[in-house]
Amino acid sequence: MEMLVASAVGVLTTVGIYLVLRLRTFPVIVGVSLLTYAVNVFLFASGRLAVNHPPILRDEALSYTDPLPQALVLTAIVISFGMTAVVVVVALGAYLGNDNDLVNDPDNPEDAISKEPEA
Template sequence: MEFLVASAIGLLTAAGIYLVLRLRTFPVIIGTSLLTYAVNVFLFASGRLTVGAPPILRAGVDSYTDPLPQALVLTAIVISFGMTAVVVVIALGAYLGSDDDHVNDAPEEEGTP
């Protein structure tokens, strides 16, 4: 189980970094989303991977799940959704303003008005 989760985190991170290094805005947005998903899975996995264990430590319970990473992941999901919406709106505004969705600006030629 741990190998599967670690492989998923590595795959999400690799795909996210690959997409962030692209020159178009949409793959960069998808890449940052994949990186946030990788961080969320990493935080969630840091709270122990137990199935059917309660998140509250009580008397007589031998194994429990740490609720702090679950709360952090829930907060991170909400923040990443809001930030993705903001970045999409900014990218859409930049595309509509310049009719180009490249991340880097092309150098302007001298002598053209």
């Protein structure tokens, strides 16, 4: 089970970083969302949960699973939802203002895909 979760975190992180490095706005937003999902799965997996077992690891009261990762994941989900909503609104404003959704540096003259505003 741990290998499956570790592989899922690795794949989500790899795909998220790849998409963040794209030139279009939508893949960047999806990449940031995938990175937040990877962090959420990592935090949730650090809580020592097992499949089809109660949250008590042994008979002693000191061996309950840690509830802190679950609380952190719930908080991270809310924060990532708000962050995604803000980024989508900013990207939509940039698209409507420039008629393109490219993520490039307007000060760099070597950007062949930059679009100059019409006067």
